[in-house]
Amino acid sequence: MDMKFDAQAEGFRAEVRSFVESNLPDDIRAKVSEEEMILPRDMMQRWHHELFKQGWGCPSWPVEHGGAGWSDEEHYLFEREIALADAPRPIPYGVVMLAPCLMEYGSKAQQEKFLPGILTGDQLWCQGFSEPNAGSDLASLKCRAERDGDHYVINGSKTWTSDAHVADWMFGLFRTDSSGRKQQGITFLMIDMKSEGVTISPLENFEGTHEVNQVFFDNVRVSVDNRVGAENEGWGVAKYLLGLERFGTAEVGRSLASLGRLKTLAKTVKVGSGTLLNDSDFMNEVARAEIALRALEVTEQRFLFGPGGSESMGAEASMLKVRGTEIQQDILELAHQALGYHAHAMIDVASPENDHNPAAIAKAHYNFRKTSIYAGSNEIQKTIIAKAVLGL
Numbered sequence: 110m111d112m113k114f115d116a117q118a119e120g121f122r123a124e125v126r127s128f129v130e131s132n133l134p135d136d137i138r139a140k141v142s143e144e145e146m147i148l149p150r151d152m153m154q155r156w157h158h159e160l161f162k163q164g165w166g167c168p169s170w171p172v173e174h175g176g177a178g179w180s181d182e183e184h185y186l187f188e189r190e191i192a193l194a195d196a197p198r199p200i201p202y203g204v205v206m207l208a209p210c211l212m213e214y215g216s217k218a219q220q221e222k223f224l225p226g227i228l229t230g231d232q233l234w235c236q237g238f239s240e241p242n243a244g245s246d247l248a249s250l251k252c253r254a255e256r257d258g259d260h261y262v263i264n265g266s267k268t269w270t271s272d273a274h275v276a277d278w279m280f281g282l283f284r285t286d287s288s289g290r291k292q293q294g295i296t297f298l299m300i301d302m303k304s305e306g307v308t309i310s311p312l313e314n315f316e317g318t319h320e321v322n323q324v325f326f327d328n329v330r331v332s333v334d335n336r337v338g339a340e341n342e343g344w345g346v347a348k349y350l351l352g353l354e355r356f357g358t359a360e361v362g363r364s365l366a367s368l369g370r371l372k373t374l375a376k377t378v379k380v381g382s383g384t385l386l387n388d389s390d391f392m393n394e395v396a397r398a399e400i401a402l403r404a405l406e407v408t409e410q411r412f413l414f415g416p417g418g419s420e421s422m423g424a425e426a427s428m429l430k431v432r433g434t435e436i437q438q439d440i441l442e443l444a445h446q447a448l449g450y451h452a453h454a455m456i457d458v459a460s461p462e463n464d465h466n467p468a469a470i471a472k473a474h475y476n477f478r479k480t481s482i483y484a485g486s487n488e489i490q491k492t493i494i495a496k497a498v499l500g501l
């Protein structure tokens with residue numbers, strides 16, 4: 110596998126690097142470099158507006174809708190450069206998930222109403238799929254949408270809804286018929302979060318951050334115009350949405366940035382008369398993580414650019430997700446170990462002995478436990494791999 114990119118692609122990489130260097134605000138870079146994944150609304154929008162002005166707000170979209178018209182190499186290099194530079198991840202729900210569904214299944218009126226706000230970043234979305242008793246087994250969802258003339262009336266709740274507290278709209282799956290197989294009778298609806306009867310209840314993470322919520326619906330009326338696809342056929346829309354992500358699943362660029370921080374940390378943590386760099390047991394673990402990450406990098410490139418390429422990933426995406434999240438967690442676990450007893454403090458003070466903030470590192474370590482649960486837990490991904498690759 111030749112990992113070299115041609116001169117044109119390298120020119121593009123340099124352009125992205127220089128753009129991020131000049132336009133990424135310091136306060137946003139600082140938050141992302143502390144491994145914060147979900148930023149305050151204002152930060153998400155400020156960075157998106159910078160990208161939008163450059164024509165890079167929604168680069169993966171078709172050009173006629175405002176996409177950048179990039180090649181696969183350019184998409185890959187863009188994702189990688191913004192990750193290495195500690196720029197925020199793209200806002201996923203509107204840009205990466207809903208918009209392509211609207212382009213595929215939505216009406217012209219829905220595309221005209223919603224795509225412009227997503228493109229500019231002025232309108233933020235959240236994803237209402239999971240429920241208290243429907244996560245891995247998503248099709249058993251029960252939150253009901255009953256037809257009442259030209260409206261649906263929604264009752265029930267969604268949970269683990271990331272960003273519900275900052276979003277303007279939610280797209281979600283709702284039960285419109287319980288008579289057939291559980292995958293049937295599900296309808297894909299878009300809901301204005303300011304609708305009467307919507308209550309957002311924060312769920313605080315173990316380390317104290319507020320990223321996810323439970324959202325309750327009490328007789329919430331949603332116009333039939335806000336349905337994507339046919340009634341009872343939302344499962345097909347959801348499957349399309351869940352198969353969309355191709356670039357960045359493995360988060361190699363982000364993990365390379367974290368690994369760089371881990372090495373800097375090892376240099377600054379004092380142990381006896383030296384630093385952690387002199388601790389061969391610790392540094393062996395760092396080397397092991399780096400080797401695993403480099404192997405994942407090559408695997409991802411092979412999937413994306415190897416013979417046959419990969420128009421839409423199946424089990425390959427599951428492999429990248431499992432390995433990518435395991436390595437992310439290993440790196441942050443090592444950073445947590447490097448802090449010793451300071452790791453338990455989780456308070457925002459710089460360590461008196463060392464030049465780093467143990468609270469941020471400890472919080473990141475705990476926060477990233479989530480990555481092997483969300484977007485399809487790693488156990489579920491392993492079942493997909495077992496079926497598709499091993500034929501089990």
Ligand SMILES: Cc1cc2nc3c(=O)[nH]c(=O)nc-3n(C[C@H](O)[C@H](O)[C@H](O)COP(=O)(O)OP(=O)(O)OC[C@H]3O[C@@H](n4cnc5c(N)ncnc54)[C@H](O)[C@@H]3O)c2cc1C
Binds near residue numbers: 236271272321479484
């Ligand atoms: C931080 C975070 C953000 C999230 N954001 C969103 C969001 O924005 N929108 C949204 O809709 N959802 C969101 N989710 C929900 C997420 O998709 C679910 O948590 C996930 O699908 C797992 O479902 P569950 O929590 O109900 O666990 P369960 O499905 O109950 O699983 C519990 C455990 O059992 C394992 N398990 C379950 N079934 C099997 C099986 N068949 N074989 C082997 N092991 C199995 C799982 O791997 C897991 O370890 C988020 C979750 C987290 C943690």
